[in-house]
Structures are given as structure tokens and as C-alpha cells.
Amino acid sequence: xxxxxxxxxxxxxxxxxxxxxxxxxxxxxxxxxxxxxxxxxxxxxxxxxxxxxxxxxxxxxxxxxxxxxxxxxxxxxxxxxxxxxxxxxxxxxxxxxxxxxxxxxxxxxxxxxxxxxxxxxxxxxxxxxxxxxxxxxxxxxxxxxxxxxxxxxxxxxxxxxxxxxxxxxxxxxxxxxxxxxxxxxxxxxxxxxxxxxxxxxxxxxxxxxxxxxxxxxxxxxxxxxxxxxxxxxxxxxxxxxxxxxxxxxxxxxxxxxxxxxxxxxxxxxxxxxxxxxxxxxxxxxxxxxxxxxxxxxxxxxxxxxxxxxxxxxxxxxxxxxxxxxxxxxxxxxxxxxxxxxxxxxxxxxxxxxxxxxxxxxxxxxxxxxxxxxxxxxxxxxxxxxxxxxxxxxxxxxxxxxxxxxxxxxxxxxxxxxxxxxxxxxxx
DNA sequence: AAAGATGATTAGTT
DNA sequence: AACTAATCATCTTT
Numbered sequence: 001x002x003x004x005x006x007x008x009x010x011x012x013x014x015x016x017x018x019x020x021x022x023x024x025x026x027x028x029x030x031x032x033x034x035x036x037x038x039x040x041x042x043x044x045x046x047x048x049x050x051x052x053x054x055x056x057x058x059x060x061x062x063x064x065x066x067x068x069x070x071x072x073x074x075x076x077x078x079x080x081x082x083x084x085x086x087x088x089x090x091x092x093x094x095x096x097x098x099x100x101x102x103x104x105x106x107x108x109x110x111x112x113x114x115x116x117x118x119x120x121x122x123x124x125x126x127x128x129x130x131x132x133x134x135x136x137x138x139x140x141x142x143x144x145x146x147x148x149x150x151x152x153x154x155x156x157x158x159x160x161x162x163x164x165x166x167x168x169x170x171x172x173x174x175x176x177x178x179x180x181x182x183x184x185x186x187x188x189x190x191x192x193x194x195x196x197x198x199x200x201x202x203x204x205x206x207x208x209x210x211x212x213x214x215x216x217x218x219x220x221x222x223x224x225x226x227x228x229x230x231x232x233x234x235x236x237x238x239x240x241x242x243x244x245x246x247x248x249x250x251x252x253x254x255x256x257x258x259x260x261x262x263x264x265x266x267x268x269x270x271x272x273x274x275x276x277x278x279x280x281x282x283x284x285x286x287x288x289x290x291x292x293x294x295x296x297x298x299x300x301x302x303x304x305x306x307x308x309x310x311x312x313x314x315x316x317x318x319x320x321x322x323x324x325x326x327x328x329x330x331x332x333x334x335x336x337x338x339x340x341x342x343x344x345x346x347x348x349x350x351x352x353x354x355x356x357x358x359x360x361x362x363x364x365x366x367x368x369x370x371x372x373x374x375x376x377x378x379x380x381x382x383x384x385x386x387x388x389x390x391x392x393x394x395x396x397x398x399x400x401x402x403x404x405x406x407x408x409x410x411x412x413x414x415x416x417x418x419x420x421x422x423x424x425x426x427x
Numbered sequence: 428a429a430a431g432a433t434g435a436t437t438a439g440t441t
Numbered sequence: 442a443a444c445t446a447a448t449c450a451t452c453t454t455t
Contacts, residue, residue, distance in 0.1 A: 233451085234433075234434055234435070234450070234451050234452070235434085235451095235452080236432085236433065236434075236451095236452065236453080237433090237434080257443090257444090275435095276434075276435090278443085278444095279434060279435060279436090280433095280434075282443090282444070282445075282446095283433070283434070283435085285444090285445080286444095286445065286446060286447090287432095287433090289445095290446090403441085403443095403444065403445075404441095428455100429454100429455085430453100430454080430455075431452100431453080431454070431455085432451100432452080432453070432454085433450100433451085433452075433453090434449105434450095434451085434452095435448100435449080435450085435451100436447100436448080436449075436450100437446100437447085437448080437449095438445100438446090438447085438448100439444105439445085439446090439447105440443105440444080440445075440446100441442105441443090441444080441445100
């Protein structure tokens with residue numbers, strides 16, 4: 001009230017002292033400082049005493065003020081002046097752009113399905129749906145439903161909290177607006193001022209909401225890492241799937257890179273995804289190459305098995321079709337084989353008929369792979385050393401691995417002058 | 428519980 | 442885009 005009266009150009013409210021207001025003396029404070037301070041002290045004193053007044057007394061004063069015959073006119077003047085001065089206050093305030101962090105949180109909550117439209121009903125429905133799906137991915141979907149149940153729990157908490165905040169914000173806003181409206185009878189309050197107040201309140205509450213969103217996001221992230229991180233709930237493939245994969249791997253040992261179609265086929269057979277097939281082959285290749293000796297037994301086993309298959313197939317029909325290898329790139333295989341040097345020669349002679357490289361299909365390639373194993377196995381010497389010397393270095397190490405296998409064979413041997421390349425694969 | 432196996436992830440390469 | 446090599450985190454065996 002004091003402040004408003006000062007703005008009104010020295011109109012002194014009934015509560016103020018008969019002395020001149022402090023700002024009048026403040027202008028000439030340079031000359032005499034003490035009286036100015038005294039005035040301020042006086043005013044402070046008065047302000048303090050206001051709070052000491054009883055409520056009834058204050059109400060009575062207010063009533064008296066309202067009933068003053070000059071009140072309407074003076075009040076209008078007051079409002080006018082304030083209307084002018086308040087503009088400068090408003091000018092400093094700019095509309096701030098939406099908080100990028102808030103937008104990020106909102107986006108994430110929406111993406112995680114926390115704040116978006118409800119899908120799949122409650123947790124019970126989700127669990128039921130997951131249970132109904134059953135089948136191959138039973139345990140997987142069970143975990144998933146667990147995750148969704150937890151997620152919907154978070155979602156529920158989030159929504160109730162958000163609603164609570166919303167409600168509190170509205171209540172508080174209406175309360176403040178009522179107060180302001182009531183006060184507007186005794187002091188000038190422009191609509192803009194109310195608007196500003198409301199926006200301040202909203203900002204404060206949205207800050208609280210942002211905290212809620214933040215913690216919700218954190219909860220979702222934790223939930224995700226707990227349930228959806230595949231590494232945490234890793235399951236080994238079942239034995240059958242592993243056998244199928246191994247069968248393919250060892251029957252295509254010279255070029256164990258299944259084509260996209262082959263991967264799909266394998267994925268279907270093993271009831272896993274294509275990505276998992278790719279992972280498996282990636283792991284297998286690197287681990288095989290790293291320690292061939294360790295995989296010798298396994299390799300021999302699968303080689304022998306597919307050898308039997310191939311033998312049966314070729315003896316029964318001209319179109320040899322090994323069950324594990326439906327199709328693979330034929331030409332690439334021939335390139336690889338030409339790289340196998342002396343061993344390839346022996347295989348070729350073993351096969352008997354003339355080998356025409358590109359003409360021969362994938363089946364022959366896999367048979368050749370298989371036969372190479374059989375040769376190394378039945379070579380007569382202790383298998384470890386024999387296998388490493390006559391089989392592995394050529395296939396794997398001569399060109400540093402599989403990936404760049406397609407290389408003209410005839411020119412390879414001269415380049416590796418020192419024979420060290422040949423023998424350094426003993427590990 | 429330690430050691431080994433294994434599926435998935437990641438950085439870097441081609 | 443697919444691959445390798447290293448690494449992680451878990452599963453399995455010892």
C-alpha cells in the first residue's frame with residue numbers, strides 16, 4: 001500500500017505518518033542524512049505495527065478507506081498511473097522458448113510409451129497377451145511382459161503424480177486469482193499482472209513436473225537396462241540350433257560366410273534371428289581362427305558327419321544335396337578352393353572326375369571342405385600336428401584369414417619367400 | 428568359487 | 442554394410 005501511494009505521486013495513505021514520505025526527503029538526503037534514515041525507520045516501524053494490529057482493526061480501516069468519499073476518484077487515478085508504470089516492468093519480461101531439456105524428457109517419455117496413449121490396456125492384459133503368444137519365444141515374452149508390467153506401474157505412478165500436480169497447480173492458481181481479484185478492489189491490479197502471476201505459478205509448477213519427468217525417465221532407463229539388455233538375460237542356443245550352425249560352419253570352412261539367404265534359412269531352422277546367426281558366425285570365425293587346435297575335435301566330428309551325409313547323397317543320386325547346405329554362392333566357393341594349394345590338388349584327385357571350378361556348385365564345395373577334414377583325420381599321423389601343417393595354415397593363415405580369401409592361387413607361393421609363414425601357426 | 432564357454436555389444440577397418 | 446577383434450555379462454562346467 002505504501003508503495004502504491006508513492007507511485008501515485010505522493011498521495012499518502014491513511015496509514016502513513018504525517019511526516020513527508022521518505023522519498024521526498026531522500027532527494028535532498030545529500031544535505032542531511034540523518035533525518036532520511038529516521039524517516040525510513042519510521043516507515044518500517046509503521047509497517048511492523050500493521051502486522052501487530054488485530055484483524056478486526058485492519059478490516060475496520062479497510063472499510064473506512066473504502067467508504068471514503070474521495071476513494072473512487074483517487075483509486076481511478078492510482079489505476080491509471082499504475083497502468084503506465086507497469087508497462088516498464090512488463091517490458092523486461094520476454095517469452096522464453098520451451099526448455100530443450102524438458103522437450104527431451106517429453107520425447108523420451110513418449111517414446112517409451114509412458115506419456116503417450118495407453119496401449120494394450122493394463123499390466124494384466126499385457127501379461128495375458130504375452131502368455132497367449134507362447135510358442136518359440138515363451139520365456140522371452142514372459143520377461144517382456146514382466147518388463148511391461150513394471151513399465152505400466154511406472155506409467156501409472158507418473159500419471160497420478162502428474163494429475164496431482166496439475167490439480168494442485170489449478171487450485172493454487174484459482175486461489176491466487178481470487179486473492180488478486182479481491183485485492184483489486186483496494187489496489188490496482190491490471191489483467192496483465194494477473195496473467196503474469198499465473199504464468200509464474202505455472203512455471204514453478206512445471207519445474208516440479210520436470211523433476212517428476214526426470215525421475216520417471218531415470219526409472220524407465222533403469223528398468224530398460226535391467227530387463228531389455230539382452231546381455232543380462234542371455235540364453236544359450238539350444239543344442240539343435242548349435243548343431244545346425246556348426247554343421248554349416250564346418251561344411252563351409254573354406255568360406256564360412258553364409259549369404260543373406262543362407263542366414264535367413266539358418267535362422268528359420270534354429271528359431272533365432274538373422275542377427276543372431278550373424279553374431280554366431282562372427283564369434284565362431286574369430287574364435288576358430290584364434291585357436292584352431294581347440295576346435296579340431298569338433299571340426300573332425302562335424303566333418304565326418306557331413307562326409308557321411310554327402311557320401312550317402314552322392315551315392316544315391318546324381319544331384320547331391322546335403323541337408324545342411326541348401327545353397328551358397330558357387331563361384332565364390334571355387335575361388336576359395338583354388339586358394340587351398342596342394343591340399344586342394346589332393347582333394348581334386350580324390351574326387352576323381354575333372355574339376356571345372358566355376359561349373360561346380362556349392363555341394364561340391366562343401367564336400368571338398370568335408371573331405372579335407374577326412375584327409376587330415378585319416379592322414380595316419382597324430383592328428384594335431386598333421387592337421388595344423390597340412391590343412392590349417394593354407395586355409396586360414398596364408399592369406400591372413402577368410403575375408404580376403406579370393407586370390408589367384410598360382411602366384412601365392414613365390415611371394416612368401418621365408419617359410420616362417422608356413423610354420424608360425426603352431427599355436 | 429574359479430575357469431571356461433558363449434551370445435551380445437562396441438570400436439575400428441575395409 | 443559387413444566384418445574383425447576385443448570386451449562385456451552371463452551361463453555352464455569343473
